Amino acid sequence: MNFAPIFEQFVYFKQGVIYTILLSFFTVLFGFILALGLTLLRMSKFKVLRWISTAYIEFVRGTPVLVQLMFVMYVVFGVIFNAPKVTLFGFIETERFIPGVVALSLNSAAYVSEILRAGISAIDFGQSEAARSLGMTKSQTLSYIVLPQAIRNILPAIGNEFVSIIKETSVCSALGMQEIMYNANIVKSQTWLIAEPLIVAALLYFIITFTMSKIISYFERKMNSGYQR
Numbered sequence: 001m002n003f004a005p006i007f008e009q010f011v012y013f014k015q016g017v018i019y020t021i022l023l024s025f026f027t028v029l030f031g032f033i034l035a036l037g038l039t040l041l042r043m044s045k046f047k048v049l050r051w052i053s054t055a056y057i058e059f060v061r062g063t064p065v066l067v068q069l070m071f072v073m074y075v076v077f078g079v080i081f082n083a084p085k086v087t088l089f090g091f092i093e094t095e096r097f098i099p100g101v102v103a104l105s106l107n108s109a110a111y112v113s114e115i116l117r118a119g120i121s122a123i124d125f126g127q128s129e130a131a132r133s134l135g136m137t138k139s140q141t142l143s144y145i146v147l148p149q150a151i152r153n154i155l156p157a158i159g160n161e162f163v164s165i166i167k168e169t170s171v172c173s174a175l176g177m178q179e180i181m182y183n184a185n186i187v188k189s190q191t192w193l194i195a196e197p198l199i200v201a202a203l204l205y206f207i208i209t210f211t212m213s214k215i216i217s218y219f220e221r222k223m224n225s226g227y228q229r
Contacts, residue, residue: 005191006200012187015091015205016180022092023179024166027100031165032158038113038169039120042104055114060110065103066171072103073175091178100172108165115157119150159216163209170205180204 041053077083083095124192131141173182184201188194
């Protein structure tokens, strides 16, 4: 093992870590917003809206994420729309970063939506009825009564999804997005080393996911502490 050349090229791994964290953060943010919308459609009293939501979720969960990435990048942002060409922090190209966020968000929303639906369904319906009897609207009941309890219940599952997204960003390297795995391949080509860049990349993924797991566990304990007797 010869890690000396790796440390000379470590700036690539640093950029990859920043890219991966930003890509994962925006994916989780927009994915959760989309998932909430899908969940509301799935629980709608209108059959057509429920069918649309269900069809979308089943289609996304039944197709590979790489195919979805390529479709969003080469069709949605290659034919229909044009992503802005801006460089952030000197190495993040928005023309690739934005399609990556969009594709991963659309993919994550399908999985998070099912998690949210299960969490909302687990809340006793009597609480919603009590809130409505007190004069709260349906949206107020959802915002102040149901969602806070549902999020507390599903936080571990949401945390697992966040960790999965961090690992799934490695697929983006196939489309030239400069996350950890893409930059590891650059280091491989410049140093003529194979095992060492892969080991460093694996360690970086582990450090990020392990740290995020501990942070999520901390917030989970804080949220549960108020419900302990």
